[in-house]
Structures are given as C-alpha cells and as structure tokens.
Amino acid sequence: MKKIGFAFLISALAFSGCRSCKSKKNDKKPDVTKRAKADLREENNDVDFQAFVGRLKAAVAARDMNAIAGMMTSDFGYALNPDRSGEGVFKYWDENNLWPELEGILTEKFAKKGEYWVAPPQWADPTLSYDGYRVGIRRVNGSWKFGYFVNG
Numbered sequence: 001m002k003k004i005g006f007a008f009l010i011s012a013l014a015f016s017g018c019r020s021c022k023s024k025k026n027d028k029k030p031d032v033t034k035r036a037k038a039d040l041r042e043e044n045n046d047v048d049f050q051a052f053v054g055r056l057k058a059a060v061a062a063r064d065m066n067a068i069a070g071m072m073t074s075d076f077g078y079a080l081n082p083d084r085s086g087e088g089v090f091k092y093w094d095e096n097n098l099w100p101e102l103e104g105i106l107t108e109k110f111a112k113k114g115e116y117w118v119a120p121p122q123w124a125d126p127t128l129s130y131d132g133y134r135v136g137i138r139r140v141n142g143s144w145k146f147g148y149f150v151n152g
Contacts (some may be wrong), residue, residue: 053106105119
C-alpha cells in the first residue's frame with residue numbers, strides 16, 4: 001500500500017509540472033480585427049467643442065439638414081475627386097448613401113491636424129497613410145464649424 005501511495009505522489013508531482021496539462025488561458029493571440037491606433041498628441045476636451053460635436057451627431061442621426069447647414073462653413077468640402085464644396089452636399093450624401101458613414105465617423109475621437117480637429121484620429125497621424133472618410137471641424141469667428149466630410 002505504501003508503494004502505491006508513493007507512486008501516486010511521485011506521478012502527481014511529475015504531472016503538475018507538465019506544460020501540456022496546464023490550461024491554455026494564458027496563451028494570447030493577436031487580435032487582427034482591431035483598428036490601428038493613432039498616437040494622439042492632444043485631444044479636444046473643451047466643453048464647447050464637445051457640445052458642438054454632440055449637436056452635430058444628433059442632427060446627422062435625425063438627418064436634420066437645416067441644423068447641419070447652420071453648423072457648416074460656407075465653403076464646406078464634400079468631395080475631393082472632383083473637388084466639390086458649397087451647395088449640393090445633402091443631395092450628394094443621399095445619392096451616395098453617405099449618412100451612415102458620416103454617423104460612424106462622428107463617433108470616433110478627434111485629433112488636431114493643422115487648423116482643424118479631425119476624425120478619425122488616424123487622419124491626423126502622418127505616419128499612417130489614411131485615405132478613408134474623414135471629417136474636419138474648426139473655429140470660425142469664435143464658433144465651431146463643420147468644415148468638411150470627404151473620402152480619399
């Protein structure tokens with residue numbers, strides 16, 4: 001009986017140190033579904049900026065064209081190729097079904113790029129060659145204005 005107990009104790013000690021018997025919880029695999037993170041140099045935490053973005057998000061979600069038009073600059077840019085700005089933006093968004101894309105971009109964080117605060121922050125990082133949809137907001141005469149929503 002002592003021999004069986006001793007053999008059991010030795011085998012328990014041997015198997016407790018075996019790597020194949022341990023759980024696989026600690027094995028982490030890289031998550032390939034996550035977006036590249038931009039290194040944010042600064043983020044705009046001004047209350048008036050956050051309030052403007054909140055109003056803009058609500059107006060876009062409701063597709064309130066009058067409210068959005070009041071938040072835009074007079075030379076609002078909405079296409080790069082060919083270059084388009086000013087009138088016709090809402091028709092362009094309707095024809096190209098861009099409302100959901102605009103809603104999604106507005107949920108991103110904003111980062112400083114030149115005189116604009118832009119989203120997504122990848123657009124502000126020169127080390128990333130971001131060429132997707134992006135928005136820009138800037139101050140005009142002391143008020144925040146929606147300056148562009150373009151792709152490319």
